[in-house]
Amino acid sequence: MTFTISSVVLAGTWAGDRYAWAPWQIGARAVAAALGLAAFVASQRRVAEPVLPLRVFDARNFRLSSMMIFAAGAAMLGDIRRCTSRVSRARRPPAPACCCCR
Numbered sequence: 001m002t003f004t005i006s007s008v009v010l011a012g013t014w015a016g017d018r019y020a021w022a023p024w025q026i027g028a029r030a031v032a033a034a035l036g037l038a039a040f041v042a043s044q045r046r047v048a049e050p051v052l053p054l055r056v057f058d059a060r061n062f063r064l065s066s067m068m069i070f071a072a073g074a075a076m077l078g079d080i081r082r083c084t085s086r087v088s089r090a091r092r093p094p095a096p097a098c099c100c101c102r
Contacts, residue, residue, distance in 0.1 A: 001051075004036030 011029035015021050044050040056062050 001036070001040050004033050004040060007033035007036060 007029045011026050011033065014029070015026045019025050041054070044052065044054060057066075
């Protein structure tokens with residue numbers, strides 16, 4: 001699970017900042033996250049006491065509320081990242097004027 005979360009965080013951090021959204025580095029992180037999630041689900045199906053019993057996803061309300069919570073969390077995380085970068089740019093002191101910059 002750590003591998004999956006790390007891949008998602010790296011893809012979200014690098015996309016649009018270090019790399020564009022389409023290069024192979026971001027695609028590889030997305031594929032790695034999907035494979036890690038599939039491996040986690042497969043391992044949780046085999047163990048006697050899983051971390052999160054998969055049968056809870058059989059309930060329609062639980063499935064829908066989980067998707068809504070995920071979407072709200074992703075939106076808030078994106079908004080917080082955007083707001084903090086705007087605030088840091090607004091608080092930055094202006095560059096000193098010099099004869100070569102005019």
